[in-house]
Amino acid sequence: MIAKTKIGANFLGAICYGAGLRLSGKEIEGKSELLLTHNLVSDDPKGMALEMQREAEFSRCKKPVWHTSLSWKPGEEPSKEQMIEAANRYCEKMGASPENHQIVIFQHHDRPHKHIHVYMNRLPIGGGNALATSHNYARNVRVCKEISQELGFDRVENLQKGRLRHVAEDRKEAQKIVNLAIRETLKQKCRTLEDLRRRLRESGIECKFTFDAARLKYSSYHYKGVHVKGQDVGFTAKNLEILLSNNQKKVKFYEQKITV
Known part of the structure; x- marks a missing residue:
């Protein structure tokens, strides 16, 4: 399993992408499937984004959107339950407890390998410090390794940025x-x-x-x-x-x- 993280300011654009919606609002059929939400009432993308924006609007945090894609090795077939468990453990290990943060999880079907998109509000419910973003790359590597070992997944190396091997x-x-x-x-x-x-x-x-x-x-x-x-x-x-x-x-x- 491998994780890639982006931090942003716009919940609406992020959640709509996760939901497989075009800029026009039209759904891209078959691209996305909602797996789970935490601490949200709405079940539509715009409503979820609005709830998350409202939770963050009184904070000084300028980029409250945490978006992580979790990908599995090509050919590996985790179940929905396993992907949800991996996402929940990822959020917990990165400091965003599902009990205290708004979280949305989508599965995308537009790639040959299994992958999900996890959206977190960096601001905890009821106020508090924003989720830290320092050393995200190293933390992602460590957390993915831990979850892969805990749940029996294979670790996926970055296909585009693999290390160069030693040569003469x-x-x-x-x-x-x-x-x-x-x-x-x-x-x-x-x-x-x-x-x-x-x-x-x-x-x-x-x-x-x-x-x-x-x-x-x-x-x-x-x-x-x-x-x-x-x-x-x-x-x-x-x-x-x-x-x-x-x-x-x-x-x-x-x-x-x-x-x-």
Whole structure:
């Protein structure tokens, strides 16, 4: 399990995203499912956001919105009850007790892996200090590791920002350049291996892809005569396929959004 956290000021925009609503208010069918709320009366996104905003409006806290996405390893199939339990434990461990904070949990169905979105009001009910946000990255890593061990989940490494493996000194320059080039290409919504090959070639990088039954099995790259493996630059064959597939889904989603 892995967590990514954002802190914001607008409950309405955050909760509407969690509920799978477009800016127009129209629901994106099948994208989102409400799993649980704590300390909220409303069951519609706008009502929940208003309640949370009212609880925070007398505070000096300028960014009361805590939004965390919790994701499971591709192929892992936690039940709704397990995802809710993980979310509750996450909130508790991060300092937002479900008894004292307003919390909303949605499951999204727009990715191949199971994931949920947890929205917390940083301000406790009835007033008090806002939930601390310092060292969020390190805290997320620690808390996810604890919950994964407690509930028997696999820990998911960050697919885009995996550590570079140790390589010989004469390969380090090529390793870093290939890593950065792949990152940049993926940010530009590259969707296929052929598109990746073409774009990297423009940067002077040659790709070699090996397949097994139409699935990518191995990848390697050449830069200025230096050979580096896909896993050495932070992108295994499996991770690369997942990231390209995610880009395909994102582009398709935006294209559908534009035509609506």
